[in-house]
Amino acid sequence: MFSITLSAQYWQQEANYTMDIDMNVEAHQYKGKQTLVYTNNSPDELTKVFYHLYFNAFQPGSMMDVRNLTLPDADGRVGDRISNLKQDEIGYIKVKTLTMDGQPVTFDHVGTILEVTLPKGIKPNTSVTFEMTWDAQVPLQIRRSGRDSKEGIEFSMTQWYPKMCEYDIEGWHANPYIGREFHGIWGDFDVTIHIDRDYIVAGSGYLQNPETIGYGYEKKGQKVNRPSGEKLSWNFKAPNVHDFAWAADPDYVQTTAQVPGGPLLxxxxxxxxxxxxxxxxxxxxxxxxxxxxxxxxxxxxxxxxxxxxxxxxxxxxxxxxxxxxxxxxxxxxxxxxxxxxxxxxxxxxxxxxxxxxxxxxxxxxxxxxxxxxxxxxxxxxxxxxxxxxxxxxxxxxxxxxxxxxxxxxxxxxxxxxxxxxxxxxxxxxxxxxxxxxxxxxxxxxxxxxxxxxxxxxxxxxxxxxxxxxxxxxxxxxxxxxxxxTSIDYSIEGIETTSGGTAIQLKRVDRMPMPLDVVVTLNDGSQMTYNIPLRIMRGAKKVQSTDSTNGFKVAQDWPWTNPDYTLTVPFSKDKIESVEIDPTGRMADLNKDNNVFPRKPKEDKE
Ligand SMILES: [Zn+2]
Incomplete structure (x- = not known):
């Protein structure tokens, strides 16, 4: 019993980052220092870890490059642009040094992933500290991140730092960066960016030193007294997040707005x-x-x-x-x-x-x-x-x-x-x-x-x-x-039966669905019959959004049966029309047969 309980329990890793970033805006490069406190909350001892090095995707011959050259319908924003990047336009992250609790680790740059072999395993429910230094070049803006976007934004700094890959209930996710979609570890970020004084920095988190730094960050009526020197140091803290992004440009203007009872925008x-x-x-x-x-x-x-x-x-x-x-x-x-x-x-x-x-x-x-x-x-x-x-x-x-x-x-x-x-x-x-x-x-x-x-x-x-x-x-x-599998139901016909009218329904395609069948009478009144699937083991309750008129739950429909007869207590000559799901929320791919009598073609949406 113990092991069953344990394996069913939810857990997640934690990663708290402190980063110090020194920008060289002329060369579009930066030097980074990172202290990462990593907590292994999994029941497993980890002998390896992995970091994302997203900027490495922006190099000719990268997996992202080749993927976009070979996809039949490549993203127009990428196309062959990565192939054509010059040496001073590519992106890279080159890790210089990496230690775990002060001990050097073995690491290998494999495209957009840093594979790290640890000197000793990280035991369950323990924390270790990784210290890293690296050099990076910001790629010409191709996809999401990069410098000098079409609209003239100098630095879009997203997917920009060595980021620990997530190890979760489904294992490691050291996905190479090819195109899309992300996954990260929850934690706190403390990021300091040293950048030439004429840049405005915007990003995740709360600016910690607005009084000395920020154009537009200063409190009302307060005079900003910016320190002298070529660069200013912007310090942001973002609590309980799984990523950190920022951008910098000398021409940004900032406006703010307060959501009542919500965040400052x-x-x-x-x-x-x-x-x-x-x-x-x-x-x-x-x-x-x-x-x-x-x-x-x-x-x-x-x-x-x-x-x-x-x-x-x-x-x-x-x-x-x-x-x-x-x-x-x-x-x-x-x-x-x-x-x-x-x-x-x-x-x-x-x-x-x-x-x-x-x-x-x-x-x-x-x-x-x-x-x-x-x-x-x-x-x-x-x-x-x-x-x-x-x-x-x-x-x-x-x-x-x-x-x-x-x-x-x-x-x-x-x-x-x-x-x-x-x-x-x-x-x-x-x-x-x-x-x-x-x-x-x-x-x-x-x-x-x-x-x-x-x-x-x-x-x-x-x-x-x-x-x-x-x-x-x-x-x-x-x-x-x-x-x-897709959905197609039809109304095959209606006929007089003892006690009323029988509506013949058919599941034409494979996917079973519960049906809302709306019967409209000559006097304009309507009745909705909900036919639940037997495998639902119940039926939905009456919903104001489902029917403004009567709502009745009919006999359930075993999905194996292609046919179903819905008997309603109205004589056939009183029925104006019958329709499956008039709200259009069921993704029935052939709606023509959802109504009886059939509508002329031009009535389709
Ligand atoms: Zn989206």
Missing amino acids: RFFYEKDIETKTNWENLPEYTIKAFEYIEPRFGDYPWKEYAIIQGGDGGMEYAMATLITGKRNMRSLIGVTVHEVMHSWYQMILGTNEALYAWMDEGFTTYATNETMNAILDLKQDNPNAGSYRGYKYVVEQGLEEPLTTHADHFATNTAYGIASYSKGAVFLHQLSYVVGQDVLDRSMLRYYDEWKFKHPTPRDFKRVVERESGLELDWYFEHFVQHT
Whole structure:
């Protein structure tokens, strides 16, 4: 019994970083010093450790380079750009010295991973201290990080330091940096950056010395008395995060805005005549987003959040995001809300994105769609309709791969993008149909409460929703996450039977689903019949969002049976129409046969 209890217990590693970074802005290089206190909370003795050296991806011939040269639909931002980098444009991290508790260790640079053999094993429940020095060159901006972005941001410093790989319940995750998705260890960061005095630094964490350093960081009415010397030293502390990002540019302006009862927002952007107005209007919408998100998805736990112009699109980091800034207003709000949302689905609920990209990108997309609908007052019936269209497209193109595919291992970017973002959002929105919107809403808060600052896996999320709904959901995850089986139900016909009308239903495709069948009578009244799957071991409760009229639970449907007869107590001549899931939340790929009588073609969405 003891060993069963032990192996079922959750644990996670801890990594606390103190870093000292000396920038040479002319050469685009820096020297780094790192003290890393690493705690092994696993039940296993570790004889090796691994560090990510992400900058090494930006070298001709790297795995990221070759991958982008050989993918059928390579990311346009990368393409062959890595192949063409000159010696002074490549990125690198070269580790000079590394010790563990004062003893030298053996290490080997293998592309973007530093493989480290330890002088002695790290025993369970013990801490060790790694001391490292390294030299780095900041690559020309290609993907996410780098110098001199298209929009003229000098340093986008993301995935920029030697970062300990995560060892978790599923083992080591020393993923080479090929393209996408990250995983990290929770801990505290204390980072000091020495940089030429005319640069403004923005980043994760709280600036510790604003009075002496920061343009725009100073308290109101307070005179900043900047120390003399060529460089200034910016010290940031970020508590309980699993990454640290920063950016630096001499031309940043900073504005701030306070979310009532929430964090202080900091905005850093270039003084650009084209984009100035949009950035001046952005805080208002960002505040609205936080106010919508927090009651629905959980509290934002840090006191600050920074929205920084940089990078090459939008990318989430702890307590900060880097986004490109030259966008129309709607796009600027959209990318900001998406990256803000990642504070929940990645920075607080830290799923291993490489293995479960759909749990961070998909959940983020779902919540972003809902938030955008609310804060822009779009009044969309289905804010996730675009995600359903994306999912249908990838299936019809024959490109679909299971959601469980590792983010770097999809055959095409299209398959990755649609699986992670669109099908991930559909997964969640469709789940609101299966268990009911109220139950899903409560599940999202319970998921937050039980898994914040941890690494939840799909089974953890499943158990939360199962407990909240009282339903068994193995089948849903199996079909929709592990496999690519799809959904098609049809109404075959209706006929008079003793006591009313028999509605003939058919499961045409493989994936079973519970059905909401809405019967509309000639007088306009409606009745919803919910047909649960027998394997759910129960049915969803009446939901205000599922029906404004009557709601009845019908006999369950054993999934093995292709056919099902729903008998309703109305005579056939009183029935105007019958429809499966008029809310469109079930990802039925052929909707034409969901209605009876069949609608003419042009009525399709
Ligand atoms: Zn995202």
